[in-house]
Amino acid sequence: MRRIAFLAPLAAALAVSGAAAAQPSAVVVTVSPDFAKTAQELGERDVQQQVSDLTRTVERVLTQRHALDGARIELVITDLKPNRPTIQQMSDKPGLDMMRSLSIGGAAVEGTVTMASGAVEPVKFDYYTPTLADARGSTTWTDAQRAYDRLARNLAEGRYVQR
Template identity: 55%
Template sequence: MRKLAFFAPFAATIAFAGIAAAEPATVNVTIGHELQRDAENLGAREVQEQVDRLTWVLQSRLADSAELEGARIDLVLTDLKPNRPTMEQLVKRPGLDPLRSRSIGGAAVEGTVVLADGSTRPVRYDWFSPSLADVQGSTTWTDADRAYERLARNLANGRYTVR
């Protein structure tokens, strides 16, 4: 009985903390019409993986954002450029080198944020490497990942439209 009496205050504290926990923002990402057409060239599986990656980055980076507590974030991935050839591109164009072929990469996103109070904010963000000299990534989607991280940082700081 003593053990139960000892743990009761801790259990009450944990239960209360669970009730008072904030609801993180809900993130929904879809593919834009033009990017759906490009998906044939880039590879549908890789484009879907980028949608999943963007969703994960936003959910994880915005989980502690007090301003976006209970918000609904609906985004459309409108443009996506890899730094290195995708598998689909390598299959279609055998002359591409998976290691030495590189290009300007990045991503563009549009959508809305519906805050917990019901107000709606438009979201518009894109980031692409300015030149080949600035491409430092060693993976296919380095610059797209950089764009996702920067978008998450901007949303957490209340900046919804940055171009």
């Protein structure tokens, strides 16, 4: 019993210190004003979920790779294309079929990375499925997720502008 009493505070201290060391850089994701009208057509809930997914993906990859420590990353989603209809789209257009309606999906993101030193780097990235055949078997946001993963890896590797 005494061992457990001794180990519990030690484990808590290690967890707190480990969490502090593994904290990701500050990541802020928003939606561009120009994209806001299209975002309403996709559905506010879906778009907010994509904002959260992009934030989590970038934080996770940067934490895993110990990249951009102390940097502030501000990203703006400028375009989103789902592979399958969103709930809002199906509500607005009843002829769409959740399973058979398929399209080329992806995302476009711009922003800045402000390094701990104060240097500012522009960010510009987009990814869309090259062909409809590549989108087969996709869920609603498969290609957007693929775009987020690729963007996060690029950021971790110091590639901020897609060429």
